[in-house]
Amino acid sequence: xxxxxxxxxxxxxxxxxxxxxxxxxxxxxxxxxxxxxxxxxxxxxxxxxxxxxxxxxxxxxxxxxxxxxxxxxxxxxxxxxxxxxxxxxxxxxxxxxxxxxxxxxxxxxxxxxxxxxxxxxxxxxxxxxxxxxxxxxxxxxxxxxxxxxxxxxxxxxxxxxxxxxxxxxxxxxxxxxxxxxxxxxxxxxxxxxxxxxxxxxxxxxxxxxxxxxxxxxxxxxxxxxxxxxxxxxxxxxxxxxxxxxxxxxxxxxxxxxxxxxxxxxxxxxxxxxxxxxxxxxxxxxxxxxxxxxxxxxxxxxxxxxxxxxxxxxxxxxxxxxxxxxxxxxxxxxxx
Numbered sequence: 001x002x003x004x005x006x007x008x009x010x011x012x013x014x015x016x017x018x019x020x021x022x023x024x025x026x027x028x029x030x031x032x033x034x035x036x037x038x039x040x041x042x043x044x045x046x047x048x049x050x051x052x053x054x055x056x057x058x059x060x061x062x063x064x065x066x067x068x069x070x071x072x073x074x075x076x077x078x079x080x081x082x083x084x085x086x087x088x089x090x091x092x093x094x095x096x097x098x099x100x101x102x103x104x105x106x107x108x109x110x111x112x113x114x115x116x117x118x119x120x121x122x123x124x125x126x127x128x129x130x131x132x133x134x135x136x137x138x139x140x141x142x143x144x145x146x147x148x149x150x151x152x153x154x155x156x157x158x159x160x161x162x163x164x165x166x167x168x169x170x171x172x173x174x175x176x177x178x179x180x181x182x183x184x185x186x187x188x189x190x191x192x193x194x195x196x197x198x199x200x201x202x203x204x205x206x207x208x209x210x211x212x213x214x215x216x217x218x219x220x221x222x223x224x225x226x227x228x229x230x231x232x233x234x235x236x237x238x239x240x241x242x243x244x245x246x247x248x249x250x251x252x253x254x255x256x257x258x259x260x261x262x263x264x265x266x267x268x269x270x271x272x273x274x275x276x277x278x279x280x281x282x283x284x285x286x287x288x289x290x291x292x293x294x295x296x297x298x299x300x301x302x303x304x305x306x307x308x309x310x311x312x313x314x315x316x317x318x319x320x321x322x323x324x325x326x327x328x329x330x331x332x333x334x335x
Contacts, residue, residue: 002045011035061091062307063111065104065121067151069096073250073296074122077149080300081120088308090117099125105135117311118145120303123153129192145310149303151194159306160321161299165195168292168326169202172246172274175328177210179272179335181244184215185235187252189222199248199276215241228252232259247275257285257333273333287332298324 008015013032021028021036039045064081066074078094085092093116095107104124111119119139127133133153140146140158149161169186176184186203190196200219207217218239222231232255236242245260247253253275257267265271267287274290302322 002040002043007036007039007043007045011039058311059115059117060089061093061116062304063107063116063119063121064092064094065097065107065119066094067097067099067122067124071250073150073294076296077122077300077303080297081304084301084304088304090304090308097124097127101126101130101132101135108135108139112139112142112144118147118307120147120149120307122149123151123194125193128153128194143316145307147303147307147310149299153194157319159310159319161303161306161324162321163294163299163324163326165198166202166205168276168294168328169199169246169248170206171202171326171328172292173203173206174210175330175334176244176246176272176274177206177213179244179268181272182213182215183218183239183241184213184244184246185218185220185239185242187220187222187232187235187245187247187249187256189224189226189228189249189252191219191221196248203246203248218242222249222252228255229259232256236260236263243271245271245273247273247277250275250277253277253289253291254285257287257289268333268335272335274328285333290331290334291329293327293329295324295326 004015004018008018011018017028017032018036021033022040024033062085064078066078068074069078082092093111095111097104097107101124104127108119123133128151133156136146136156140156146158147161148156148158150163152160152162173184184207186200188196188200191200204217207213220231220235222228228251232252235256236259245253245256247256253273254277257273260267260271260273267273272290274292276292276294277289302324306320306322
């Protein structure tokens, strides 16, 4: 392997001169810089990243842990994180917890041995259900920078990037009420997650505030063992007066729309549907589904910005929470 010493010997200069020339130091003349770089390229010199990281105490690498790579939201967030990290001169190492606490623990242990400068992560479903974040607290106790995004835990003292989940569902429900809907059902397959609870509370609050609304709130929960299509079929059978549906997960809004059309509902004249689905589902719906846009790219970019700001800080400051605004995008399934 070609080293700085090899380059220095061939050019008859010091190792220090070669190092400075490769880093465009103003102390080195332009001719020398050109000679060094030409030889380095000719010999295919590659800097020893491990040695550089030991010397600077930085790897310029971020650890990213996401719950589900097949979930479009997390796939899109990961894409944004990688793009922004590269723009800032950082690499990423990605681990997928597959919604398991044990895999999340293993990923943190694997990467917190000096492989990365900090973490960007979204909590696994099992972590939130069991309310077990001791493994994360251990990393934070070592003062390793961490940014939690989307699924977070209020008890953890670290930087966070979230959307206003409560406000998003509240606004969507208020829109359905404004349309005059009198029987609004919420559908969720994320009831056990922090984001699911906040969205459900936003729905409940909007109904509670509307004095004209007489119907009791109806929350239809979908578990992993459930057949989503059967659950939606049962929704229509057991709630014949339904005229508004708010889906707070990625898929049930699309299924509800397809089932409603098959059952002969006139949309949006007799039934309005709002989902949290992203643009990836819109090509499969007609009419086009009204959705709450989470601005996933902004979440990814903000997460990288927060972690790099934290890494560049010379003194410790209080954790920061960045809230990304959502947008209710009205299309063909609402008035």
